[in-house]
Amino acid sequence: MSFNHIFKAKLTWDSVSKETIATTKTYFKTHQITIEGKENLTVSAAKAFKGDPSLYNPEDLLLSSLVSCHMMSYLYVCSQNGIDVLSYQDDAEATLEVSENGSGRFIEVRLYPKVVIQQSKKIDEAINLHVKANELCFIANSCNFKIVHYPTVSS
Structure with a gap:
């Protein structure tokens, strides 16, 4: 349903x-x-x-939506698997390719989540849960470009 x-x-x-x-x-x-x-x-x-560099732009907002949605999906899967997340930060990057005719599209987003968890014995599981988070992420499921994760987890 x-x-x-x-x-x-x-x-x-x-x-x-x-x-x-x-x-x-x-x-x-x-x-x-x-x-x-x-x-x-x-x-x-x-x-x-030729926009105002002091303001948000659609590209900023798309990347922000993706990184935010991934984090919320990740927190959800961690809670489902008994992993206590203490902190989460990400320095995400996106590559926009613009052709000679002026059309463009994102070709890749790279997420670099740095996560601190309570349980040191669950670090490997916490790293692997980024795949499940990506599968659940509403925004990632709406994108037609490559999304790559380079997570680090510590306790």
Whole structure:
């Protein structure tokens, strides 16, 4: 049996442009994302794509979603296997490939989770549970690019 959940986001953008050359119009890419009951999120394009580098961009948010979802899935599988997680951090990286025609896509995400657990006898099991966490991760299951894990676990 499956369940469907609907997530909603409202995007708001107003046309503000600047003429860079007489025939070229460049749009400012800053916009607002509104999700009911939450603070507005101001988003732009990445600096490489002429956005505001001080703001989050869609690429940041995709990587953040993936690393966050993996951690929550990992904490779930650890709890199911009697492993007490004391801390978790990750310095994730994503590679975006952009073709000559301007289209692009993520080709790989690398997760580097550093986990501290209570039970030293369960370190190997805790490392292996990253595979199960990836299988359960909603965001990972929605991606069409390679996701690689380089976990370290200590007690």
